Every structure is written in C-alpha cells, then in structure tokens.
Amino acid sequence: MPGKTNAFDRVAILGLGLIGGSIALGLRRKGHAGLVVVGYDSDDAARATAGEIGLVDEMAASASAAVAGADLVILCAPVRAMGGLAEEISAALSPGQVVTDVGSVKGSVLAQVAPHIPGGVHFIPGHPVAGTEQSGPRAGFAELFEDRWTILTPPGDTDDEALARLTDFWQGLGSRVTCMDADHHDMVLSITSHIPHLIAYNLVATAHDLEQVSEKEVIKFSAGGFRDFTRIASSDPTMWRDVFLANRDAVLETLGAFIEEMTILRRAIRQGDGDLLFDLFNRARDIRRGIIEAGQESAAPDFGRHPELGEDGENKKESS
Amino acid sequence: MPGKTNAFDRVAILGLGLIGGSIALGLRRKGHAGLVVVGYDSDDAARATAGEIGLVDEMAASASAAVAGADLVILCAPVRAMGGLAEEISAALSPGQVVTDVGSVKGSVLAQVAPHIPGGVHFIPGHPVAGTEQSGPRAGFAELFEDRWTILTPPGDTDDEALARLTDFWQGLGSRVTCMDADHHDMVLSITSHIPHLIAYNLVATAHDLEQVSEKEVIKFSAGGFRDFTRIASSDPTMWRDVFLANRDAVLETLGAFIEEMTILRRAIRQGDGDLLFDLFNRARDIRRGIIEAGQESAAPDFGRHPELGEDGENKKESS
Numbered sequence: 300m301p302g303k304t305n306a307f308d309r310v311a312i313l314g315l316g317l318i319g320g321s322i323a324l325g326l327r328r329k330g331h332a333g334l335v336v337v338g339y340d341s342d343d344a345a346r347a348t349a350g351e352i353g354l355v356d357e358m359a360a361s362a363s364a365a366v367a368g369a370d371l372v373i374l375c376a377p378v379r380a381m382g383g384l385a386e387e388i389s390a391a392l393s394p395g396q397v398v399t400d401v402g403s404v405k406g407s408v409l410a411q412v413a414p415h416i417p418g419g420v421h422f423i424p425g426h427p428v429a430g431t432e433q434s435g436p437r438a439g440f441a442e443l444f445e446d447r448w449t450i451l452t453p454p455g456d457t458d459d460e461a462l463a464r465l466t467d468f469w470q471g472l473g474s475r476v477t478c479m480d481a482d483h484h485d486m487v488l489s490i491t492s493h494i495p496h497l498i499a500y501n502l503v504a505t506a507h508d509l510e511q512v513s514e515k516e517v518i519k520f521s522a523g524g525f526r527d528f529t530r531i532a533s534s535d536p537t538m539w540r541d542v543f544l545a546n547r548d549a550v551l552e553t554l555g556a557f558i559e560e561m562t563i564l565r566r567a568i569r570q571g572d573g574d575l576l577f578d579l580f581n582r583a584r585d586i587r588r589g590i591i592e593a594g595q596e597s598a599a600p601d602f603g604r605h606p607e608l609g610e611d612g613e614n615k616k617e618s619s
Numbered sequence: 620m621p622g623k624t625n626a627f628d629r630v631a632i633l634g635l636g637l638i639g640g641s642i643a644l645g646l647r648r649k650g651h652a653g654l655v656v657v658g659y660d661s662d663d664a665a666r667a668t669a670g671e672i673g674l675v676d677e678m679a680a681s682a683s684a685a686v687a688g689a690d691l692v693i694l695c696a697p698v699r700a701m702g703g704l705a706e707e708i709s710a711a712l713s714p715g716q717v718v719t720d721v722g723s724v725k726g727s728v729l730a731q732v733a734p735h736i737p738g739g740v741h742f743i744p745g746h747p748v749a750g751t752e753q754s755g756p757r758a759g760f761a762e763l764f765e766d767r768w769t770i771l772t773p774p775g776d777t778d779d780e781a782l783a784r785l786t787d788f789w790q791g792l793g794s795r796v797t798c799m800d801a802d803h804h805d806m807v808l809s810i811t812s813h814i815p816h817l818i819a820y821n822l823v824a825t826a827h828d829l830e831q832v833s834e835k836e837v838i839k840f841s842a843g844g845f846r847d848f849t850r851i852a853s854s855d856p857t858m859w860r861d862v863f864l865a866n867r868d869a870v871l872e873t874l875g876a877f878i879e880e881m882t883i884l885r886r887a888i889r890q891g892d893g894d895l896l897f898d899l900f901n902r903a904r905d906i907r908r909g910i911i912e913a914g915q916e917s918a919a920p921d922f923g924r925h926p927e928l929g930e931d932g933e934n935k936k937e938s939s
Contacts, residue, residue, distance in 0.1 A: 403843075428843045447842050477839075487832050490825065492843025498818055499844075501884055503903040505810065505877045512807050518909040519797075522767050523723075523748045523812025524819075524851050526916045529907040531844050536900035543888050543896055554885060557825045558878070564821050565874060568863050576863055580856035583823040587849040589838040596846045 306467040307371035307397070308333050313362050313384060314375030315340040315349040316535070317430060318401045320439025322373060323354045325472040328441040339365040340436075341376075349436040363391035371468065374400035374412070378541040382411030394419025397461050401427055403488060403538070405452045405481035407545035413454075421461035424481065425451045427474060428492070434535040445473035446594055452481040482549075489549040493542055494557055497550070499532040500539070626787040627691035627717070628653050633682050633704060634695030635660040635669040636855070637750060638721045640759025642693060643674045645792040648761040659685040660756075661696075669756040683711035691788065694720035694732070698861040702731030714739025717781050721747055723808060723858070725772045725801035727865035733774075741781035744801065745771045747794060748812070754855035765793035766914055772801040802869075809869040813862055814877055817870070819852040820859075 310326060312319045315338050323336050330336075338355030339362050340346045350358050359365035366372045366388045376384050381402055392398065398420055402408045405424050416422040429447035431438065449469040453462050466476045479487070506517045506525065517525065543550055567575040590596045630646060632639045635658050643656050650656075658675030659682050660666045670678050679685035686692045686708045696704050701722055712718065718740055722728045725744050736742040749767035751758065769789040773782050786796045799807075826837045826845065837845065863870055887895040910916045 428840045430843070448840055450840070483831075487836050487840055488843060490829055490832055491837055491840040491845040494825075495822060495844035495848055497884065498822065498881075500900055500903050501881050502815060502818065502877065503906050504884075504899050505814075505873070505880045507902065507906065508880065509810055509873070509876060511803075512810055514906065514909070516807050517811055518906065518913050518915065520748045520768055520770070520807055520811040521910045521913075521915050523750070523808060524815035525811040526907075526910050527847055527851055528815055529903065529910055529916070531847055532900075532903035533907040534900075536897050536904070539900050540893050540896040544891055544893055547888055547891070550888060551885065553825070553829070554881075554888075556829060557822065558881070560825045560828065561818075561821050561874075561878070564817065564824075565871065568867055568870060568874075571864055571867070573860050573864055576860040577856050579824050580820055580852075580854075580859050582827065583820050583849065583852035584856070586823050586827065586834065586838065587846075587853040589834070590841045590846050590849055593838050593841075595838065595841050596849070 306464040306471065307369075309335045309337065309369045309371075311337045311339070311359070311365040311369035311372045312355065312375060313339050313365060313373065313388070315345055315354055315436045316375065317434050317438040318427065318443075319373070319375035320349065320354055320436050321429075321441065321443035322375070322401075322439075322472065324439050324441040325444060327356070329471060337365045337369060345436050352436065354436055354439070362388050366391050366396070370396060371465075372396060372398045374398070374402070374408075376400075376402075377535075377538045378402045378404045378407060378545040379411075380541070381408045382415070385412040385415035389415040389417065392417050392420045396420050397465055398422045399425045399451075399465055401425060402545075403492065403542045404545040405450075405484045409452070409454065409481050421458050423451055423453045423457055423462060423465050425449055425465065425469070426484065426488070427469070428488075429474075430534070432530050432534045434538070442473065444469070447474055449474040449476050450484055451476060451478045452484050453478060485546050485549045486553070489546060489553040493546060493550050494553050496531055496534065496539055497543065497554065498557070499528040499530075502528045503532045626784040626791065627689075629655045629657065629689045629691075631657045631659070631679070631685040631689035631692045632675065632695055633659050633685060633693065633708070635665055635674055635756045636695065637754050637758040638747065638763075639693070639695030640669070640674055640756050641749075641761065641763035642695070642721075642759075642792065644759050644761040645764060647676070649791060657685045657689060665756050672757065674756055674759070682708050686711045686716070690716060691785075692716060692718045694718070694722070694728075696720075696722075697855075697858045698722045698724050698727060698865045699731075700861070701728045702735070705732040705735035709735040709737065712737050712740045716740050717785055718742045719745045719771075719785055721745060722865075723812065723862050724865040725770075725804045729772070729774065729801050741778050743771055743773045743777055743782060743785050745769055745785065745789070746804065746808070747789070748808075749794075750854070752850050752854045754858070762793065764789070767794055769794040769796050770804050771796060771798045772804050773798060805866050805869045806873070809866060809873040813866055813870050814873050816851055816854065816859055817863065817874065818877070819848040819850075822848045823852045 326336050336355045337357045339359040408424050427444050427449040429443050469476045591598050646656050656675045657677045657679055659679040728744050747764050747769040749763050789796045911918050
C-alpha cells in the first residue's frame with residue numbers, strides 16, 4: 300500500500316532537473332489540500348523553463364527564500380554542489396524542518412552538508428534509484444519513482460518521526476523505501492550504477508579513438524549492441540563527473556574487480572577456452588531473470604527496439 | 620524504396636533460432652506467388668517448436684534435404700558450427716545456387732565454409748546487424764531487419780548477378796545493405812557489437828563475485844544502470860562463445876584499446892581530474908545524437924522503462 304501523500308505541506312525543491320522536476324510533478328499529481336511546491340534553480344535558463352511549463356506552484360527568487368517556511372527541503376543538485384547549497388540555505392533553516400537530498404553518493408553528501416545543518420533541523424540523506432538518460436526541467440515525469448527503490452541513509456541520531464515522515468513522502472511518490480548506512484550505499488551503487496556508467500562512457504571513448512573504424516561506421520552498425528551503451532553514456536556530464544569524484548574509493552575498488560575479471564576473460568579468449576566463456580555467459584542469464592522477477596525490468600525484447608513489441612514481454616504480432 | 624521480394628523462389632533456412640526464424644517470418648509476410656520457405660534445425664526441440672508455430676512452409680528431414688532444389692541457402696548456425704554444416708550439405712548443393720550465412724564473424728566463416736562450396740555455387744557471406752537478447756524459434760519476428768544494416772562480404776571473384784539478387788533479398792526484408800571485406804567487418808563489429816557484449820558479461824560476473832554487495836542488492840538496485848547491461852548479457856551463450864573464439868584477434872585488439880582508455884579514466888578518477896572526466900562524458904553525447912539521427916535508435920528515455928513513454932521520444936503526459 301502506498302503511504303500517505305500529505306507527510307509535508309510545503310515542499311522546497313532546490314534544483315529543477317530530471318529528479319527535482321519529477322518530484323514536483325509526482326507531488327502535484329497526487330497533491331493534497333494545502334500542498335505547496337516551491338522551486339528554485341541556480342541556473343537562469345532552467346528556472347525560466349520550469350516557470351514556462353509550470354513545474355512548481357511557486358518559483359522562489361533564491362534558495363534561501365525557497366526554504367523559508369518549508370517543512371521539507373530537498374537538495375537536487377549535482378553531488379559536489381551539495382555543500383555550497385547547504386551553506387547558502389543554512390541561515391534560512393529553522394528547527395523542525397526536514398532536509399534531504401537525492402544525490403547518487405551518500406558519504407560525500409553527508410560530510411559536505413551536515414556541518415551546515417543547524418540544531419533541531421533533521422537532515423536525512425536519500426537517493427531515489429531512478430532516472431533516465433535525459434536531463435533538465437523538461438525531462439521530468441510524475442511516474443519516474445514508481446516501483447523503484449529510494450535508499451535513505453539516516454545517521455545514527457536520526458529522529459524517528461522525521462524518518463517516518465520522509466519514508467511516507469517517498470512512498471507517496473510510488474517508491475519503495477529502504478535504509479542502509481552511507482558507506483554501504485556507496486559500495487552497492489558503485490556496482491549497480493557508477494561502474495556501468497563509467498564503462499559505457501569508456502566504450503564510447505574507445506570507439507571514438509579507434510583508427511581502423513570510422514565514427515560513421517560505429518553509428519551505422521550500432522544496433523549490434525553499442526547503441527545500448529550510448530544511451531546511458533548520454534546522461535548528464537556534470538552529475539556524473541561529480542559522482543566519480545565524490546565516490547572515488549568505492550568506484551576504484553569496484554573498477555579493480557571489474558578489471559581483474561576482464562583479465563580472466565581476456566586470457567580465456569586468447570587461449571581459446573570456450574568452456575570458461577560459455578559458463579560465464581550462461582550464469583549472466585540468472586541475474587537477469589532475478590531482475591525481471593523483482594519488477595525492476597520488463598522481459599520485452601528491447602534490443603530490437605521495435606514499437607510493435609509490447610511492454611508485457613510478448614510480441615504483439617502473436618496476440619493480434 | 621525496398622527491393623523486390625521475389626529474388627528467390629525456394630529458400631532453405633538452416634537453423635531456426637532468432638535470426639533464421641525472423642527471416643522465415645519476414646519472407647512469408649511479404650511472400651510472392653510460388654515462394655516456398657524450407658527449414659531445418661539440427662536441434663530436435665527447436666525443429667518441433669518451429670513446426671508447432673508454423674515457422675516455415677516445409678520442414679526438411681535433414682540439412683541436405685532442405686537445400687536440394689533451393690535457389691537460396693542461408694546458414695543460420697553459431698559461427699563455429701558453420702564449417703560442419705557446410706560440409707554436411709556440400710554434396711547436395713548444385714551449380715547456380717546462392718549460399719549465404721548470418722554469422723557475426725565473417726573471416727572465420729569464409730575460411731570454414733568456402734572449402735565445401737562446389738564450383739558454380741555462389742557463396743557470399745553476410746551479417747544482418749540486428750537482433751534481440753532472446754533466442755530460439757519463438758524469438759523471431761518479421762520486422763527484425765527493418766531499417767537495420769546487412770553487411771555482405773563478397774570475395775573478389777563473386778558473381779555480380781548473385782550479389783545483386785542477395786542484395787534484393789535483404790532489401791525485401793526491409794534491411795539496408797552494404798558491402799565490405801571480411802577483415803574490416805570483423806574489426807568494425809568488434810567495437811559495435813562484440814566488445815559491448817563482452818563487457819556486459821564481464822560486469823555481470825564482477826557483480827556476482829563482489830564480496831561486499833549481495834546478489835539480492837544488485838538485483839534490487841539495478842535500475843541505476845546495471846540492468847541495461849544484463850539485457851545484452853542474457854543473449855545466447857553458445858552464439859557468443861563462438862563469436863569470441865572466432866574473432867579472437869580483432870576482439871583482443873579492440874579490448875586492448877578499451878583497457879588503455881580505462882587506464883586513463885581510472886587515473887583521472889584517482890587524481891580527481893574533473894575536467895578530463897567532464898570532457899569525455901560530454902563527447903559521448905555527440906555519438907548518441909549521431910545514432911539517433913541515423914535512425915538506429917529512438918530518442919525515447921528508455922532508461923526509465925516506463926510504459927507511458929512513447930517511442931517518439933515524447934512523454935505521453937505532455938500530449939494528453
């Protein structure tokens with residue numbers, strides 16, 4: 300059962316990109332009497348666009364103005380901008396307010412933001428594991444968080460009621476909510492999100508620099524698998540630069556494991572060890588089955604990218 | 620304008636999986652008077668399934684029986700099974716027939732198959748760059764090749780008319796057709812298809828072996844990017860084992876370039892070089908734009924995997 304949507308009455312969203320915009324749209328779709336969504340973005344163009352498409356109820360003139368009087372403040376900035384943003388709003392915060400964020404790295408955000416949170420204000424870092432490869436105020440949509448997981452990383456001294464209200468808030472947007480400590484979050488996300496993006500970016504760079512194959516050929520024959528990587532490699536560059544800098548240790552550790560594994564696979568190819576390759580390729584199917592069963596993916600054969608293939612995993616041709 | 624579909628009247632498809640099945644369905648959808656599609660698969664279960672769903676007009680009792688009297692023979696076996704299949708049908712081939720294949724590696728197929736092709740039979744290797752992550756006779760669909768590229772790698776002494784007829788054939792299935800030599804094909808596909816699959820398999824193996832993160836957590840939080848990789852890592856293990864063994868040299872060379880690039884990226888993360896990361900991430904967007912403009916991908920934000928997002932790249936919410 301989804302939680303109640305009226306955990307907070309005045310919600311300030313600082314940063315109106317894909318995630319901030321989707322929160323605004325989700326809130327307003329399910330809105331309750333008295334709900335006011337206040338927005339701010341330090342980028343003039345983003346603020347203008349958000350105003351144009353009516354993303355929020357009130358557009359504030361500054362981050363501080365946005366948070367004054369809000370009962371929930373959500374920081375939706377790139378990871379390394381969180382500290383500066385927290386410092387900027389610090390004086391405008393008042394006891395009883397809940398402050399959270401949506402950054403993809405939690406240890407770094409906790410370290411940057413916590414020093415600027417006045418006593419009596421509840422800061423609970425968070426991360427909705429949801430997104431698309433698009434960015435900016437026009438990229439948001441109300442359903443982004445449905446059936447996705449939001450991870451909260453409450454410090455040890457977190458107020459129970461504030462945590463319960465924030466959990467309700469995310470459930471109201473359709474998300475599932477779980478808690479873990481910030482360091483474990485950063486290790487988990489290094490493999491489920493950060494390294495996948497890094498190797499996607501790396502593959503695109505490799506293709507760009509190959510001497511024997513032209514960029515035109517890469518584009519033309521990308522349907523063989525390459526295009527799937529360009530999708531996530533077209534995500535917001537600023538956001539991702541910050542993720543890799545802010546989660547350096549976990550990313551380097553997981554990347555080390557990836558390279559070790561690659562060394563084994565490379566040797567198997569060089570030595571013609573078909574059994575090792577087959578076993579490894581076969582095992583990969585199990586994890587995918589788990590992901591589909593967990594409702595985090597559809598079984599539809601998307602690789603063909605054909606409009607006649609339905610979301611339910613069946614070819615429409617078979618049912619027509 | 621698509622080519623005519625009656626380049627051949629009796630087409631033998633040897634191997635009734637995703638590609639062979641899709642050819643059969645595509646041919647029969649656009650079929651002309653007198654067209655007969657004959658099928659065979661060495662796997663009893665695949666043959667039974669293909670028979671059940673009526674994939675072909677005639678199911679042959681052997682590969683040799685299938686090719687007798689056909690004017691086009693298409694080898695749709697895993698790459699390293701091509702030589703054995705060609706040897707098996709060799710005695711049943713007769714002058715004037717065109718033989719092609721759909722293997723993902725062309726140098727190896729040419730070397731394996733050519734010795735078994737009798738004089739007067741036209742062997743032209745080919746590769747439709749299309750597919751999904753699914754396999755087997757039920758995975759095929761008639762539209763798989765539409766707007767995708769088929770690469771033909773005709774040897775120097777190829778008969779012009781045979782090449783023209785095979786080109787017409789693929790165009791009749793909706794494919795675009797281009798020619799190049801086998802070695803160049805294998806290098807191009809190593810970056811656009813083989814290495815993407817290899818690193819997807821490798822990422823899934825890395826996740827499997829990580830000590831600090833459970834498989835359950837990987838599955839739960841896969842929406843951050845990881846799930847995109849499991850999609851292509853769930854492709855047919857036998858087919859892919861064969862690709863890496865048969866295209867060893869090009870794969871190892873491209874993999875070397877990938878690892879070099881990864882070393883640079885890893886150092887940038889270790890040294891905190893945000894400018895290098897940002898520039899590289901930003902460049903990746905250009906290639907994606909090229910792929911979308913070339914009609915090889917849709918701009919729809921698929922990463923969100925939401926049924927309310929249309930294929931035209933617009934959120935349906937905006938138009939409703």
